[in-house]
Amino acid sequence: MRWARAVISVLTAFTGSTAGANDEWLDRLEERLSFSAWDDTLRARLSGLLSLEGYSIAQPPPGLLFTQSDRLFNPRLAVFLNAQVGPRLFGFVQARVDRGFDPSNDRLRVRLDEYAVTYIPWANTPFNVQVGQFATVIGNWVARHDSWENPFINAPLPYEHQTSIYDTEAPLSGREFATFSPGEKYEYNPVIWGPSYATGAAIAGRRGPFELAVEVKNSGPSSRPELWSIAELGFGRPAYAARLGFRPDLRWKLGVSASDSVYFAPGAQHLPPGTGRHDFRQRLLGQDIGFAWRHLQVWAELFQVWFEVPRVGTVRTVAGYVEAKYKFTPQVFGALRWNRQGFSSIDDGAGNRIRWGNSLWRTDLSAGYRFTSRTVMKLQVSGQREATQRERLRMNYAAQFNLRF
Amino acid sequence: MNRVLRVKLLRLLGPLVAALPALPAPGAEIVGRVELPKAHGAPVKTQNYEVVASSGTIPAPKPLAVVYIDGEFPPTGPAPTVQLVQKGLTFIPALLAIQVGTKVEFPNFDDLYHNVFSFSPPKRFDLGRYRTEDRPVPSQVFDKPGLITLRCEIHSHMRGQILVLNTPHFVVTDESGRFRLAGLPAGKFTVKAWIDSTTTRERTVELLPGATLTVDFP
Numbered sequence: 001m002r003w004a005r006a007v008i009s010v011l012t013a014f015t016g017s018t019a020g021a022n023d024e025w026l027d028r029l030e031e032r033l034s035f036s037a038w039d040d041t042l043r044a045r046l047s048g049l050l051s052l053e054g055y056s057i058a059q060p061p062p063g064l065l066f067t068q069s070d071r072l073f074n075p076r077l078a079v080f081l082n083a084q085v086g087p088r089l090f091g092f093v094q095a096r097v098d099r100g101f102d103p104s105n106d107r108l109r110v111r112l113d114e115y116a117v118t119y120i121p122w123a124n125t126p127f128n129v130q131v132g133q134f135a136t137v138i139g140n141w142v143a144r145h146d147s148w149e150n151p152f153i154n155a156p157l158p159y160e161h162q163t164s165i166y167d168t169e170a171p172l173s174g175r176e177f178a179t180f181s182p183g184e185k186y187e188y189n190p191v192i193w194g195p196s197y198a199t200g201a202a203i204a205g206r207r208g209p210f211e212l213a214v215e216v217k218n219s220g221p222s223s224r225p226e227l228w229s230i231a232e233l234g235f236g237r238p239a240y241a242a243r244l245g246f247r248p249d250l251r252w253k254l255g256v257s258a259s260d261s262v263y264f265a266p267g268a269q270h271l272p273p274g275t276g277r278h279d280f281r282q283r284l285l286g287q288d289i290g291f292a293w294r295h296l297q298v299w300a301e302l303f304q305v306w307f308e309v310p311r312v313g314t315v316r317t318v319a320g321y322v323e324a325k326y327k328f329t330p331q332v333f334g335a336l337r338w339n340r341q342g343f344s345s346i347d348d349g350a351g352n353r354i355r356w357g358n359s360l361w362r363t364d365l366s367a368g369y370r371f372t373s374r375t376v377m378k379l380q381v382s383g384q385r386e387a388t389q390r391e392r393l394r395m396n397y398a399a400q401f402n403l404r405f
Numbered sequence: 406m407n408r409v410l411r412v413k414l415l416r417l418l419g420p421l422v423a424a425l426p427a428l429p430a431p432g433a434e435i436v437g438r439v440e441l442p443k444a445h446g447a448p449v450k451t452q453n454y455e456v457v458a459s460s461g462t463i464p465a466p467k468p469l470a471v472v473y474i475d476g477e478f479p480p481t482g483p484a485p486t487v488q489l490v491q492k493g494l495t496f497i498p499a500l501l502a503i504q505v506g507t508k509v510e511f512p513n514f515d516d517l518y519h520n521v522f523s524f525s526p527p528k529r530f531d532l533g534r535y536r537t538e539d540r541p542v543p544s545q546v547f548d549k550p551g552l553i554t555l556r557c558e559i560h561s562h563m564r565g566q567i568l569v570l571n572t573p574h575f576v577v578t579d580e581s582g583r584f585r586l587a588g589l590p591a592g593k594f595t596v597k598a599w600i601d602s603t604t605t606r607e608r609t610v611e612l613l614p615g616a617t618l619t620v621d622f623p
Contacts (some may be wrong), residue, residue, distance in 0.1 A: 021470065023524065024556075024602055027554075034447075040462070041447065043449045045446075045449045045562075047561075082453070083449065084449045086462075087462050089461045090452065090458065092451075092453050123460045126457050126458075128457065128458040134455060142454055143455075175420075204457045211457050213456045243456065250517065250534075292534050293535070294533035295531070302598070328523055329531075373524045373556055377443060
């Protein structure tokens, strides 16, 4: 009830008849949260994003949702600090208060998610060096992953669908590897875990229509959030990733990404004798495309990912999606996303060939309404079908209110 | 010139002279200064999820004011078309004053996308994403008086304002707050200085033909 009252209060305050006045009030707050000194050489700005989201889901929960209830309320406050010293040195911090990096039943906690320093050595050359804990350079979803930019409430399938990859324990057989236990859902890994805010360094540059970014991080794209911090995992087994982009004109963005990393967590159990976690790698190859013009935006990504699995061999999965957003009016938009993931066959240890995951497709449909320039409500319905013995369409619903300040 | 020739010339030019409209009385003008508020902090160039960052600083917005004669005036001609451009991650000019009915074009002179929109009650619109070379240049006709706050969906620091007025007699101050409002009709009027969405100062003045009046808004 306490949550419900808080949600209703926020919604009423920022969507009712005084919404326009609140927009102005938030503009003034933004001005007060901006700071500059030394003749504007040093500049800083605090900003934030409040998200209130609710889910009505079928068990087991889809994607990176962790709850045993059919309904989940997940408030999230993200606070951003952006700073700039002169024209070539930038800093960025993101801290969050929420019920876990991914929505769950946990209590509210404060967490530092991202921090980075970006330096541009030459004023007129688009080339930069970035150091810190920040989102991966792989693909094109990262640029719209926060709840304000994302036309949906969840992530595309490759960024959240948990496969049978289990980073804390090696399987004892192919059959065990291919058996997904919903009760241990958090132990499994997707091919890319969200925006993958791992720690490390990146260099990126642009020449003509081409851009190249290369990063070295402490953990790979499928690693879980607990392993992204330098305090949890050092650079003993660095992960490498790169993206080559091509932009023939403003409307089009194309890219290919690749990564090579260790995917087992430190202390992973049941690794074959004489091997270490560094002997088993995740390799990723991705293609992405984006188009934007007027009120239409379209994105698509396709990933092929290989995991070297002890006692099983190299397994492969292909995951991708196509997503489009269209603004019908200044206030109303709609978005549609079609996701698909398939898995290769393995030997189950008894001479049979089995898929190491259930092939699936998911369709996400989202509608958004902007009450003001700083508030938006999104409603989403998702239908997912997996190739299991009891194949059925599972429907999940979600609503999200966002306030940006 | 002898008398006969002078009479002939007057007879010849008389109808032409009579057909000319009467010359307008010389316009009045108001000069003065508006006390402007302090500038806010200069914006940070945020590039959080840009793979390739670019160097540079965004100029701090300078407070400006609009000084205008309040009231209803007869139309002075066809509604003009003016431009408000996106350049260097800012709106130029940051404050535009126009008369009701004016068409404003919004060309994008940056080599990246912007997405200009307004949720202000007098005019809600969203221009979407477009390139410098896209034609026609997206535009809007502002047919209701009021304040329009312009924003960019992609660059949240970008802010522009359009003050749509009923009167054709207005001017935007310079950065020191000085203004000169010329070509005004004679009579008794209210002069207003719009400073921001919550602050408008006003004075009542009597304008005489050809006279210059000094009005300050401290």
